[in-house]
Amino acid sequence: MGIFGKLSFKDQTFRLREDAILDATTRVLASKGFDLMTMDDVASEVGISKPILYKHFKSKDDLVGAAMIRLIEGALDFLERLPQEETAMGRLRALLAWALRVRLEGGLPFLPSTSPHVRDMLTRNLRYVTRVLKLNGILKGLVGEAKKTGELDGELPDDVILFSYYSRTCDPAVEYLRLYGKMDDQQIVAYMLDVCFRGIAVRP
Known part of the structure; x- marks a missing residue:
């Protein structure tokens, strides 16, 4: 039931x-x-x-706070539903793919990165902060695991990797690819994952 x-x-x-x-x-x-x-x-x-x-x-602040809380809860729920045998790198890739799909469907407003008022409002929202800290803690653990297996650069600080990872969810390249790249959403997600985890330099 x-x-x-x-x-x-x-x-x-x-x-x-x-x-x-x-x-x-x-x-x-x-x-x-x-x-x-x-x-x-x-x-x-x-x-x-x-x-x-x-x-x-x-209020509008209350409404937007609830929308952002639901978004973070969606990310946490997605991670919990991944197969137990999935690797740390696999989980990081899967969550970013999920976030990009949600964004392409219009469900991921990147408000904290564009509005100081929203940032201040959300930092005062205990329910939001609690969930963000939980998600960040999970992702930081995954980054550490992926470093140990050699899948992520062990010389890069965790915060550099995490904030670069977060920035991909609000990268304007997504909109440009949709408008001018003549690609469908599946291709956009695949290329954004490739750029995030493999870079743009020629591979040896």
Whole structure:
């Protein structure tokens, strides 16, 4: 029995509407950005009134925080569902591929990298910070394992590798490849993974 089987019809409706609100928030953020997005935009996108929207989220900051928390939880859930036998490098590659696919589908607004206000707001959100620290800890462990197996450069500091890895999720090359590269999404993801993990220099 899934989680909805344990909820009343009213609670199920509330939960489904909340998911729809967060989906709409992500789409609006991807198209307009945080500063230009309004609660009216989100309510209109979902097809609900603004008073109903405020029953779920009391402010734009609250709404965006919830959308970003759901994104991090999606990444954590994806990692947990990978096969136990998957290597550290395999997990790093798989998660980046997942993040790029989510982004290409419009579900990964790279807000913290573009908005100081959003960065400040999220650092005050304990639920978000807790999940980010958990994800970062997992990834740092994977980087360490991949270094031990010689799959990642052991001379590079962990933070250099991690922040380079994170930057790939908001690399503008993705949009340029989609607009001008005449590639489908699967090819874009494959090439971005190749550039991230193998570089652009000629291989010996």
